[in-house]
Amino acid sequence: IRAAESADEQYGALLDEAHRLAGASPLAGIVRALQCLKCVQFVTALTFAAEVGDFSRFRSGRSITSYFGLAPSESSSAAKKRMGAISRCGCALTRSLLVECSWSALRCSPAKGKACPEPVDVRIRERARTLSARLCSHRRSLVARGMPACKANAATAAELARFMLFLGSEQQSLAAEAS
Numbered sequence: 276i277r278a279a280e281s282a283d284e285q286y287g288a289l290l291d292e293a294h295r296l297a298g299a300s301p302l303a304g305i306v307r308a309l310q311c312l313k314c315v316q317f318v319t320a321l322t323f324a325a326e327v328g329d330f331s332r333f334r335s336g337r338s339i340t341s342y343f344g345l346a347p348s349e350s351s352s353a354a355k356k357r358m359g360a361i362s363r364c365g366c367a368l369t370r371s372l373l374v375e376c377s378w379s380a381l382r383c384s385p386a387k388g389k390a391c392p393e394p395v396d397v398r399i400r401e402r403a404r405t406l407s408a409r410l411c412s413h414r415r416s417l418v419a420r421g422m423p424a425c426k427a428n429a430a431t432a433a434e435l436a437r438f439m440l441f442l443g444s445e446q447q448s449l450a451a452e453a454s
Contacts, residue, residue: 290317297321304395305330308446309439311391311403313383313411314376323439326369330444336437343370345433361429370432377431380414383407396449399442406438 294317297306302324309320326343333339340346344364350356363370391400413434417427 293318293321302328304450305443305446307392307395308399308403308442311395311400311407312435312438312442313407314379314435315439319372319376320439322369322372323436324443326366327440327443330440330447333440333444336440339436339440340433341365343373343436345370345373345429345436361433373432373435374428376435377414377428380411380431380435381418383411396446399446399449402445403442406442410435410438 297303297317300306302321305324306317306320309315309323310317315323327333327339333342337346342365344367345361347361391403410431414427414431417430418424422430
C-alpha cells in the first residue's frame, strides 16, 4: 500500500510538471483546444500535439492517419486490391492513446458537452462539440452494424486523429491571426 501511495505521489508530481511545461510551450493553446474533444484528456492532447508539432505539415486526414499507423495496410497485385489491418507505423504511444480514447467514445453521450480548459476560443469550443457528437454517434453506429469492437476502435481512433488534426490546425491558424 505504501508503494502504491508513493507511486501516486510521483505520478501527481510528474503530471503537475507536465502541466507547467505545457503551459509555457508554444503548443499550449493547441493542447487546450484538443482537450475540448470528448474522450481527449491532457496527456493525450499533449502527446498528440508534441508528436505533430506544426499542424500545417499535414495536408489531409489521410496523411495523419497514415503517420500514426491507423490507415489500413494494402496488398495489391495486378487487378486485385485488398485492404488489411492497420499498418501500425509511426508513434506507437500516440496510436495507443488514440485507441484508448476510442474505447471511451463508446460510453460517451453525444448530447452532453465537455468543459474546455480556459481560455479556448468560442469557435474552437463549438467545433469541438460538433466533432465530439459525430465521433460518439459514429462509434455507436459501427458497433450497432455488427463491426467487431477492435475494428470499430481502430476506425474511431483514425477519425479522432483527423478531428484532432483539424482542431489543432484551426487553433494554430487563430493563434497566427492573433499575433
